[in-house]
Amino acid sequence: MSRKTTVSGKVSLGENTSTKQVIVKPVESAIRILRLLGNSGRPSTVTIIARELAINTSTCFNILRTLVASNVLDFDADTKTYAISTGAIGVANSAILTGGVAGEMQRRMEEVAHRYGITVGLWRRVGEDRVLLVWLVESPTAVRIMLRLGQRLPLLIGASGRVMCAFSKFDAEEIERRFASLRWHAPLSLQQYLSEVAQTAQQGYAIDNGTFIRGALGIAAPIFERDRSVRSIVSSTSFVGQHDSGDVNRIAEEVKRLGADLTRLLTEM
Secondary structure, three states: OOOEEEEOOEEEEOOOOOOOOOOOHHHHHHHHHHHHHHHHOOOEOHHHHHHHHOOOHHHHHHHHHHHHHOOOEEEEOOOOEEEEOHHHHHHHHHHHOOOOHHHHHHHHHHHHHHHHOOEEEEEEEEOOOEEEEEEEEOOOOOOOOOOOOOOEEEOOOHHHHHHHHHOOOOOHHHHHHHHHOOOOOOOOOHHHHHHHHHHHHHHOOEEEEOOOOOOEEEEEEEEEOOOOOEEEEEEEEEEOOOOOHHHHHHHHHHHHHHHHHHHHHHHOO
16 A cells, blocks of 8 residues: 655655656557658558558557548548648647737738739648648739648749758759659759759749749748758749739749748747
8 A cells, every 4th residue: 555645735645646658549649640641741541551650450540530520631532541631730830820920920921912912822841752831821813823721742843842942952863853753834954943943042032934833923932940941931823924024023022021021930939
């Protein structure tokens, strides 16, 4: 029988368990599943998930079904695969952006979107080869290019890809390998791409004038982490020809300033 002791006016029966770590296995498995899908950036089946995480397949299926019902995972009935949902993105944003940061980010992004009639998005690198759209302010114009939260793009494609390439430590061989797998509506050479990446590093923003998606003008700028690495990018999307060259340059500078503002907001939290 445990001996009763009194410490600082509190009664303790035997072992003090206040600092003992408690692991609830299904909760731990759910977190591991979310990390796996978030890091990979790709949908996956229950069989693959269970095998990679060494979880019983039946248990894994029940956890996945619960996460779908909770709107943190999406299930594709055609491919029988699971992927991170916009609900999970909302939860993550709420957890990360505290103390009025979310409101300030929304205000600044809306300001730019409404001033120029463009869609403004915030992309976050997930896994080794994708970026994920985690925040979106749509263009106020009646006709606009539609994006959706949770949309994924190859890491080095478009304006955001040029930014990621310019501010990441990829060697020439890796860039060439990644570039070879990209699909452009208006193909460009690796030499031209590298020239535009160098220009991006110099001017602090990138412009894709319809090479990634025909008819779409993409502009992107980096958001720096505390260690000056880049895992997030702010972008604008509009139609090619929607703005004259002067406005395009002004939008590019505005997106660059927005990237600097979001860097300050996120690193000073």
